Amino acid sequence: MFVLFGQRAARSQMLPRPANVGSGTDGQVSLPIESHSLGNPDGNCLPPRVEDYVDRSSVLSEILRNFDSSGGQRPRRACVLSGPEGIGKTVAAIELAHFASSPGRLFSRNVLYVPIDGTPDIANVVQGISQSLATRRPPVLSSASRNQKDILQALHHLDHTRGRHLLLLDDRCGAVGASSEVRSLLSNMLEAAKNLSLVVCSREQMYESLGPCKCVNVPMVALTAVQSAQLFLKRMHRPLRPCDFEQNASAQIALARSEEILTRLAQHPLLVQLAGNPGQVDAICQRVTPQLRSLFDLCGVRAARATSLDETIASHVSVLVPQEKTIEPLQLTRKMSIDGAVGELLPKAMSMDGPALARAMSIDETQATDNGIDHF
Secondary structure, three states: OOOOOOHHHHOOOEEEOOOOOOOOOOOEEEOOOOHHHHHOOOOOOOOOOOOOOOOOHHHHHHHHHHHOOOOOOOOOOEEEEEOOOOOOHHHHHHHHHHHHOOOOOOOOOOEEEEEEOOOOOHHHHHHHHHHHHHHOOOOOOOOOOOOHHHHHHHHHHHHHHOOOEEEEEEEOOOHHHHOHHHHHHHHHHHHHOOOEEEEEEEOOOOOOOEOOEOEEEEEOOOOOHHHHHHHHHHHOOOOOOHHHOOOOOOOOOOOOOOHHHHHHHHOOHHHHHHOOOHHHHHHHHOOOOOOOOOHHHHOOOOOOOOOOHHHHHHHHHHHHOOOOOOOOHHHHHHHHOOOHHHHHHHHHHHOOOHHHHHHHHOOOHHHHHHOOOOOO
């Protein structure tokens, strides 16, 4: 019989010894826990959890439900966590890796996290997966191995010795969508290791099956306005001031944090501009320093890591800032094409002295129309 505790309980719990195990008078046995396994329970080199994590438990739960067979249905084996850059896919994947690999969880001690950067090709993906397999404890692949055959053999070995395991592929360069060879490798991996489950983090959704496995798409949605405000308060580098909410207000008083301040911040034009993208919130917060007078000064400013923020900024700045009337290029060309007699008047008028120029410019609307000059 096995009783599995979470990490906190496993540090101090005493379990009653089963009746058919050993001897003793008190019926208690202490479970030795290795310190390294508590800090990194899956035996892999997982990246550390991020600071100021915004709860995305609904997304993580949806992914794990697809892999769970307790409901009587056959579990899925491939999920795609999709969303635009900066939306939090990597952070969610790291949290999922730590959660799912904890003692007593679905993939206890059996999670591989593979970040893919650089060029979106098969060689880059093979190298990333090989490195993850070579650095786990105990390693199941030689550090010198860099081919697909060795990967499939290593996963087949894990399949028979460790049971269910999860591969988190953080595809930051779009390799899965761009390369059919990468998709073929993932299909072969799922066929070679029947106990393998796969999560791909991608900017694009994926509907093509990987071998016999349907890809279940789980979208990564933007933060709510309140979540964005909460993250903003954690990441900024100075207190909020009255001038952050009202133009020309005091810049010397620090506002105490409260529910009212949180609500007002959630409705601030700067937060609306960031559109619930945690990556953009973090980037813009690096500019909220003691030297910044007001948050209004950042409205319309591109965040350092912005790529898709331009349209968001433009849409909101057009509402916040009055726009001058513009003239279409064709219309401007027509208005500037003064020809004939009127065209000859222009250089003559510009060569006149003050009074004469004033008289020449004092043309009423009727006269201007007669001369063929349209009003802007």
